[in-house]
Amino acid sequence: MSLGGKETSFLIPEDSQPLFQRSEQSKDSVFFRDGIRQIDFVLSYVEDVKKDGELKAERRQTFEQNLRKTGLELEIEDKMNSEDGKTYFVKIHAPWEVLVTYAEVLGIKMPIKLSDIPRPKYSPLSYMLGPVKLPLGVKYPKPEYFTAQFSRHRQELFLIEDEATFFPSSTRNRIVYYILSRCPFGEEEGKKKIGIERLLNTNTYLSAYPLHDGQYWRPSKTSRINERYVLCKNWARFSYFYKEQPFDLIRNYYGEKIGIYFVFLGYYTEMLLFAALVGLACFIYGLLSMESNQTSIEICDPNIGGQMIMCPLCDEVCDYWRLNTTCLHSKFSHLFDNESTVFFAIFMGIWVTLFLEFWKQRQARLEYEWDLVDFEEEQQQLQLRPEFEAMCKHKKMNPVTQEMEPHMPLCHRIPWYFVSGTTVTFGMALLLSSMVSIIVYRLSVFAIFASFMESEATLQSVKRFFTPQLATALSASCLNCLVILILNFFYEKISAWITKMEIPRTHQEYESSLTLKMFLFQFVNYYSSCFYVAFFKGKFVGYPGRYTYMFNLWRSEECGPPGCLIELTTQLTIIMIGKQIFGNIHEACQPLIFNWWRRRRTRTHSEKLYSRWEQDHDLQVYGHRGLFYEYLETVMQFGFVTLFVASFPLAPLFALMNNIMGIRVDAWKLTTQYRRPVAAKAHSIGVWQDILYGMAILSVATNAFIVSFTSDIIPRLVYFYAYSKNSTEPLSGYINNSLSVFLIADFPNHTVPMEKKDFVTCSTLCFCLNFYW
Structure with missing residues (x-):
């Protein structure tokens, strides 16, 4: 040979x-x-x-x-x-x-x-x-x-x-x-x-x-156990979605690093079951009490909401409108903004704490069961990156091992740290500018939707289901979701490049640096629009006659009469579900299509032996960062479930359904569509655990602020205890109490609807939301 x-x-x-x-x-x-x-x-x-x-x-x-x-x-x-x-x-x-x-x-x-x-x-x-x-x-x-x-x-x-x-x-x-x-x-x-x-x-x-052990659809013909077939039969089948995972077999075949990821994903999914049940119960409560909600009843009443003429939503092109046109909108808002909102926010604060503490316990037990207790010392001593060793021209005595090892002086790294920091800062600024662009889009099209929906004679059916605020929120959320997916593609490439230029010493340092960069990018990318709707939209509007303007061109956005919570729910739902659907389709279809095309292109000599190594060669490459993206996707979903869950109690349920399917998708593609990854050891989920702790702390604050400033529950409680005089209907009159009266003759000429400038009388009044003053 x-x-x-x-x-x-x-x-x-x-x-x-x-x-x-x-x-x-x-x-x-x-x-x-x-x-x-x-x-x-x-x-x-x-x-x-x-x-x-x-x-x-x-x-x-x-x-x-x-x-x-x-x-x-x-x-x-x-x-x-x-x-x-x-x-x-x-x-x-x-x-x-x-x-x-x-x-x-x-x-x-x-x-x-x-x-x-x-x-x-x-x-x-x-x-x-x-x-x-x-x-x-x-x-x-x-x-x-x-x-x-x-x-x-x-x-x-x-x-x-x-x-x-x-x-x-x-x-x-x-x-x-x-x-x-x-x-x-x-x-x-x-x-x-x-x-x-x-x-x-x-x-x-x-x-x-x-190489894989053999074919995934049939056992080995020899006495050797085909672990790939066993995994495919008992783990990668979608009909086994309700079954537990064979963690020991996953660890034996793919290594501890992949094994501990599936342990974490399975444990997280189990804990989501409890949050999903409580969230579903809160949603059902809102659904059952929707028709009896006193606030919606007053808004929908022709003699109450129908007699309240509201201030124009934009300058000149927007007409006055009646409060009862938001009847259906107010009912939908009650689904997510009701008495159970406070309870669910408190419950999720307790849930996220228990989840992280129980995971620490599960992880410690796993370290013992898989002989990983002293693995961290191994990692620090042995796992130098080959790229680091190749770039180093200096050596330094290791005080622990007393051996000479490659050393990179700090002065050689500073220029690359500067490039890295500058690139990250520029990327964050670009992300924020994209969010500002979405806000400008919302302000620009709001007047169009508002003027389009003004014809009471021809568009009553449209107005019944859509308000200008809701139409703008839906279109802006879809556009924002598309922008997020596009920007993610570029940020992945940039993050990997600048991390490589930093020349990390060990694989652990490389993964930690890349993780922090990608997480910062995606955190701002996915959550910035939600933070804007939850905490900034409608807070700096001004009042009739003295509205605030963005760039002196567009009037700042207002929240609808039921508040901004329903818009936050819409934003969160579209981004979260859109990301999950796109991710699952991409994960399932991309390797399937690529493998089919590669096999079709290479199978030109069917009479030859299509060997085991050729079959695996035609599969997709899992890559060193394959597991990194799986963790990143799970952590970003954890953010949707915890950071804004007070506005969307069904988020844990959607996350649960996605994870049940996602576990089998990941198992299926690993077992059937990807080459066998090189086995690697890990004793924990690494830096992701610190990120989860940070998000858990932040989630307590964000949900408290949502309940305090975005939800309408606090103003209703204040009215209930301080101003309500009706013992049978304690919230009777709340809508009238929450609005302020404005004399339309005091409107500046450039803000009055163009078609009504000649019909303004001094005695005509309109209503505005109190918190705009």
Whole structure:
């Protein structure tokens, strides 16, 4: 067999019998041609005929030679054997000596004794929840062991029954990737060039990935357990939406980092069930009391609301209007702005505190169960980013390990920190300017909607369901949702670029820096419009005759008679549901369409063996930041559920339904549509936990302010206790009390409706909302 122009042979033990003959090799084989050595990693490349083709070939040859020096074994599949006839595949196998060496370097824990601690027994409640439980063989795929950090010099202490299966496939691909990420492929100006990632970025290699165990739709034909099939059958099926997740199996197959994400998502979804039930009860209460609401009754009454002539909503083109035209609007507002609003805001404050505290407890238990208690020390000592090592020309003594390690002086980082800070500031300013643009849009089109809805003869049906405020809020919310989705695309690219330029030392520092930038961008992007409607809209309007104007052109927006809470609900509903629908469609359809197109384009030689490595090569790449975007989406949803939940008690219910479906979508795409990610360890959800704590504290304040300033509950309570004189209908007369009287003869000439300028009399009055004065 030819490897880089050299003939290489492998010694196979005489007592070993190949599982597959070369001429009869199964397309699902995960072994070398000898049928013995397991494929732990695959590299693919295409010969480049351009001017840098020779350089790439030289780098590949040097890289592969250095991989062999570390002890890895390589087998190359010629392009003539591939389905498309042009792709080379380099299959990598880590022999036992390599595995034990790097298992010790990475401090990987392996079993030393079967655990004698019994698993928790089912309680009576567990029997009641029987339908949601998984079979024990799926929930606990392997026995529990006592473990210790592996030592190659003390192998007799570990339970090594078979060297081929002692290290699970997730551990094997983690070790091989560790070697690949630190293997040099050249040197330039005295600085080593290292790492598979740099080769992938320059297209020297097309891809690098571990293999799936087998097909996801059928079990393995050999005695090996196809964990991918088990996951697809018991986890990735949409019909199993009510089932618990096989966390141990996820951890064994994908690694702890992905496993802990699904534990967090599942726990968050379980807790959402309680919030959703209480929120639904509050909504039902508002629905049942909607018709008996005294405020709506007075607004809809022709003898009360019908006799109240209201001030124009805009200058000149808007006419006077009657209060009863907002009858339906006031009823809808009562759905979300009623006596239960205060109760639900208090409940969610307690819920978010309990959720975070219980999650800390669940996470601590998970660290113990998955042997992650001392993982943080490993991470700090070993996981230097290859890019950081390549960029560093200085070394410094580590005071803990007493070893020399790469060091980047602060003076070399300051320019990039300045660029990063400037870029983040500019991005935030651009986000705020986009929000101002939306406000300008609202002010500009409000007069159009108001004048369009003035014809009482022809547009009574329209006016019954839409007010100018509601029509403007709906259109502006849809436009804002579209702008948010567009801006997110650009901010993801910018954030990744500036974080890379900061040259973080470890993977943890890189992820923390990127997380903070992306969160700040998306926090402002998604929530700025909600903050505007909740706390700023209608607060700086002025009063008739002395309205305030934005840029001296547009009159500031007013809230409707029922207040701004219904508009905040509309804004929140459109952005939250729109984001979830777009996200689910994108997550489900994008890999499906891309995989179909790639298979259609590459399957040109159907008579050839469509091998396991080619099948995985045609799948989508999960990427290093795949899990990052999943966390970001969940945290942003957490913000919608907590920050403004007093205005929208159905938010937890929509989040619950989205997560139930989202768990299965994520499982389905991971198992069937994506290449197998490289296994990685993590002992917690990282910086996301600090972000959740910050949002929880902020949510208490925002909901308190919504109840105090945006909701109409406080003015109603003041009227109930201080001014109400009717014992049978305590809120009788509240509407008249909440309005102020204005003599329309005092309007400045430039604000009076153009068609009514000649008909103004000194005795004519109109009503305005009290808090505008």
